[in-house]
Amino acid sequence: MITAGIDLGATYSKVVILDDGKVVGKGISKTTLEPEESVEKALNAALQEAKIDKGQVERTGVTGSGRRAIKDADVVATDVTADARGAYHLDKEVKTVIDVGGEDARAVKVGENGKVINSAVNDKCAAGAGAFVEAMSRAMQLSLEEFAEASLKSTQEIPINAQCAIFAESEVVSLISDETPREDICRAVHDGIADRITSMAKRVLVEEKVGLMGGAVMNKGLVESIREGLGLDPIILPDPLFVSALGIALMAADQED
Amino acid sequence: MVEKKYKTAPLKSWDKAKEIRLNIYKEIAEAKSKGKVLLGGGAESLIALPTGFDYAMLVGEPYGAAISYLAKSDPDEYMKYVEASEHAGYPRDLCAYMRNYIGSILRDKYVFGGPFPKIDFYLQAGFCDTHSKWYQAVSDITGRPYFSLDLVPFDWEIEGESEKTKDLKRKYIVDQIHEAIAWMEKQTGREFNDETFIQGVLNECESTSLWAKVCIANRAIPAPLDEKTMLSLYVLAVIGRPRNDVVEFYRELLDEVEDRVANQIAANPYETARIITDSQPPWFALDLFRLLETYGVVSVGAHYTFGLSGGWEYDEENKTWEAGKTPQEKGVEVKTRDEAANVLADWWLRTGTVCRGVRHSGAGKIQRIMDMVDRWKVDGAIVHLNRGCEGTSLGQMDIVSSLLERGLPTMTYEGNHADPREYDENRTFARIESFMETMGLKQLYEFKKGE
Numbered sequence: 086m087i088t089a090g091i092d093l094g095a096t097y098s099k100v101v102i103l104d105d106g107k108v109v110g111k112g113i114s115k116t117t118l119e120p121e122e123s124v125e126k127a128l129n130a131a132l133q134e135a136k137i138d139k140g141q142v143e144r145t146g147v148t149g150s151g152r153r154a155i156k157d158a159d160v161v162a163t164d165v166t167a168d169a170r171g172a173y174h175l176d177k178e179v180k181t182v183i184d185v186g187g188e189d190a191r192a193v194k195v196g197e198n199g200k201v202i203n204s205a206v207n208d209k210c211a212a213g214a215g216a217f218v219e220a221m222s223r224a225m226q227l228s229l230e231e232f233a234e235a236s237l238k239s240t241q242e243i244p245i246n247a248q249c250a251i252f253a254e255s256e257v258v259s260l261i262s263d264e265t266p267r268e269d270i271c272r273a274v275h276d277g278i279a280d281r282i283t284s285m286a287k288r289v290l291v292e293e294k295v296g297l298m299g300g301a302v303m304n305k306g307l308v309e310s311i312r313e314g315l316g317l318d319p320i321i322l323p324d325p326l327f328v329s330a331l332g333i334a335l336m337a338a339d340q341e342d
Numbered sequence: 343m344v345e346k347k348y349k350t351a352p353l354k355s356w357d358k359a360k361e362i363r364l365n366i367y368k369e370i371a372e373a374k375s376k377g378k379v380l381l382g383g384g385a386e387s388l389i390a391l392p393t394g395f396d397y398a399m400l401v402g403e404p405y406g407a408a409i410s411y412l413a414k415s416d417p418d419e420y421m422k423y424v425e426a427s428e429h430a431g432y433p434r435d436l437c438a439y440m441r442n443y444i445g446s447i448l449r450d451k452y453v454f455g456g457p458f459p460k461i462d463f464y465l466q467a468g469f470c471d472t473h474s475k476w477y478q479a480v481s482d483i484t485g486r487p488y489f490s491l492d493l494v495p496f497d498w499e500i501e502g503e504s505e506k507t508k509d510l511k512r513k514y515i516v517d518q519i520h521e522a523i524a525w526m527e528k529q530t531g532r533e534f535n536d537e538t539f540i541q542g543v544l545n546e547c548e549s550t551s552l553w554a555k556v557c558i559a560n561r562a563i564p565a566p567l568d569e570k571t572m573l574s575l576y577v578l579a580v581i582g583r584p585r586n587d588v589v590e591f592y593r594e595l596l597d598e599v600e601d602r603v604a605n606q607i608a609a610n611p612y613e614t615a616r617i618i619t620d621s622q623p624p625w626f627a628l629d630l631f632r633l634l635e636t637y638g639v640v641s642v643g644a645h646y647t648f649g650l651s652g653g654w655e656y657d658e659e660n661k662t663w664e665a666g667k668t669p670q671e672k673g674v675e676v677k678t679r680d681e682a683a684n685v686l687a688d689w690w691l692r693t694g695t696v697c698r699g700v701r702h703s704g705a706g707k708i709q710r711i712m713d714m715v716d717r718w719k720v721d722g723a724i725v726h727l728n729r730g731c732e733g734t735s736l737g738q739m740d741i742v743s744s745l746l747e748r749g750l751p752t753m754t755y756e757g758n759h760a761d762p763r764e765y766d767e768n769r770t771f772a773r774i775e776s777f778m779e780t781m782g783l784k785q786l787y788e789f790k791k792g793e
């Protein structure tokens with residue numbers, strides 16, 4: 086059976102195509118003010134990679150913060166359930182999933198068969214994890230890759246405001262004008278964000294194995310800070326951007342007729 | 343359409359509750375023209391204290407909540423209240439009820455129509471820190487006098503407070519009651535009537551004990567009441583517990599609720615899961631309870647909803663709380679002002695649970711909440727991280743940790759009980775949907791806003 090899993094996130098729309106449970110195509114596009122168009126783009130890219138026609142897709146599942154914009158899906162579920170299902174499929178030993186997206190971060194405690202035991206989502210003042218790192222890298226005139234690399238070379242910890250992105254940004258500006266080494270500033274940003282994410286994750290009583298997913302975990306510097314914040318050794322799930330889309334595609338395939 | 347598991351029926355007492363509430367607010371507006379003493383004060387204080395006069399009382403917190411309802415029906419009008427207080431320098435991190443209340447004074451606008459009532463004096467009670475300053479600030483604005491009552495509640499039972507300290511606290515409050523009566527007589531130039539005071543005190547005990555009994559009836563499966571309805575019922579005890587009509591209302595309500603239990607009449611005919619909440623809800627956004635209903639979820643109550651106007655007595659043997667036994671039930675005769683003062687002080691100290699949560703360590707509140715989880719057969723909890731109330735939000739994250747350690751699915755959302763600018767409905771709804779999935783629940787029918 087061919088199924089499509091759509092994850093309509095705040096920053097990116099991701100699609101996974103499954104053929105009898107095997108990933109045969111993936112597509113991604115920036116989420117715009119026209120979410121249906123964004124999904125269409127990602128879907129076309131995934132279908133192209135899978136060499137499958139749209140008409141061959143038998144079932145569709147949709148998740149993500151914009152899921153309501155997509156009509157006529159066979160399965161609709163929240164990111165929490167899709168995260169757990171996708172992560173469990175990728176690694177049966179994962180007990181806690183931490184999903185760091187552009188605008189949201191969440192932690193999901195995964196039980197038997199990928200069932201959700203508990204979940205926590207960042208509160209308002211800890212929002213925008215991924216987007217904040219992007220904004221800071223722009224403020225420092227570095228690409229995201231350069232920003233992540235620089236952070237790994239830092240030699241000292243500098244605490245910055247861990248609660249509020251606005252205050253953190255003004256602190257970064259002061260650090261720049263104080264001529265603080267850029268590596269240390271990059272790390273401070275990651276540490277600040279990681280602090281917010283790990284304290285949120287601890288609300289679900291984190292248990293190993295911890296699987297990281299979401300676009301922001303492709304940033305090695307941030308992952309290092311999360312690792313330190315948790316005091317554990319999390320793994321990065323394969324294709325971390327697509328775990329939710331995979332999860333919802335699996336749920337669509339599972340659905341009884 | 344999914345089949346209903348239980349029968350349901352509208353609550354007969356509902357209209358009466360609305361009528362009494364509006365009458366009380368009308369009496370406040372008309373008090374001066376009818377020659378009554380008109381005072382203001384806080385909800386969690388000794389409301390029976392002024393019953394020795396022919397009086398009306400504007401209780402601050404429910405009035406602040408009433409203003410916040412406007413945020414739903416007339417948001418522009420609502421903003422005029424908060425802006426008035428914020429422009430006068432009362433910052434956003436102050437109690438949202440208090441800001442609404444002060445906005446109402448500054449605009450000289452009574453939210454139920456007409457100008458803000460001309461209050462003779464205020465009774466200020468130390469509850470949370472904001473509360474302890476509320477009427478001082480109001481007095482500065484209006485020039486009306488206030489009397490400060492320093493109310494120090496008993497510690498939680500878990501703390502093992504000594505009988506000696508309890509006696510001292512009781513005496514401390516009794517002394518203040520006598521002092522307050524003398525002060526009120528001086529302010530009003532009227533004589534305090536001990537007979538009506540004694541009745542007011544007995545009524546205060548009875549209405550709060552009856553409310554606790556109503557909450558206890560909600561242990562039944564299916565629950566006869568949902569929290570959204572309870573929020574409109576408990577408020578009468580908050581604003582008028584010493585009144586005869588309020589006592590009578592709770593007697594009738596208890597009969598009706600017990601009848602619903604006996605006949606398995608459910609608040610939610612689909613009841614599949616039961617939750618509790620914590621802190622006041624965002625009053626202008628009670629739709630969130632409707633969303634829960636579409637999953638078959640009934641919120642059976644909250645420490646706050648049960649406790650703000652509930653008289654709960656600790657049962658040492660079973661380590662739980664039951665409805666407080668009133669002096670009438672115990673056969674205690676109250677004949678003098680001093681006896682009434684002692685009964686009132688003792689009742690407030692012993693049976694008030696919310697005041698302890700606001701002033702004392704979290705351990706007791708956690709014990710109380712765990713007791714609710716057990717006895718009300720609760721499957722999950724939703725904690726409102728209430729940025730508008732310093733009192734009820736005290737220790738909330740400890741409560742969340744304890745609930746999680748116990749394995750109870752628990753969700754938090756940020757908001758404000760009386761200021762919609764701090765509440766994000768879309769985000770909260772998205773979170774509730776995830777939480778429902780976490781609890782393994784499916785939506786049984788479509789949610790339609792405003793129904």
Ligand code: SF4
Pocket residue numbers: 403436437438439440469470471472473700730731732733734
């Ligand atoms: S306990 Fe909360 S609602 Fe009551 S006065 Fe204090 S801050 Fe306001």
